[in-house]
Amino acid sequence: MTESRGTQRQPQFPGRAAPVTRDTANKDWLARIIALGGLVVALVTGTISVRTYIENKESQTLTRRLQACELLDKAFDLIADSRGATVVYLKTGPMTEEESQRYELARRDIERAIELAPDFYLGHEYYGLLLRRQAC
Numbered sequence: 001m002t003e004s005r006g007t008q009r010q011p012q013f014p015g016r017a018a019p020v021t022r023d024t025a026n027k028d029w030l031a032r033i034i035a036l037g038g039l040v041v042a043l044v045t046g047t048i049s050v051r052t053y054i055e056n057k058e059s060q061t062l063t064r065r066l067q068a069c070e071l072l073d074k075a076f077d078l079i080a081d082s083r084g085a086t087v088v089y090l091k092t093g094p095m096t097e098e099e100s101q102r103y104e105l106a107r108r109d110i111e112r113a114i115e116l117a118p119d120f121y122l123g124h125e126y127y128g129l130l131l132r133r134q135a136c
Contacts, residue, residue, distance in 0.1 A: 061117075068113035068120050075109035075126060078102045079133070091133065103130060 081102065095103065107130055114123040 064116045065120055068117040068123055071109040071113040071116070072122055072126055075106040075113070078106040078109070079126075079130065095134070103134060106130060 079102070081099070106126075110123055110127050110130060113120070114127065117123060
């Protein structure tokens, strides 16, 4: 077997990596640094995307809640009939035809408000008041 001067041949076994030289070690570290840099860029980009998504979602939620509040104010005015909020909580007995029509208009507004902002408590509270009054 002939060997060139200064180079020693090492046997290659299956599953065993080639001997590490300075050149392959530098390339390995360079690849790791590039991969780490890519990971950092991906994390920063992902964080920015998530923040933007959350801000947009909060903005949409706020807009829907404001629209729901306008509908609920309109509905409460129909229910209260300029006599004040106490009437809504205390009034019992049969409803007049006019009152029944106002409650029907209020029901539509309340249901639309609940569709716009289903997690907003006030829509559900007003709907409960409406159902209570219609049941008495």
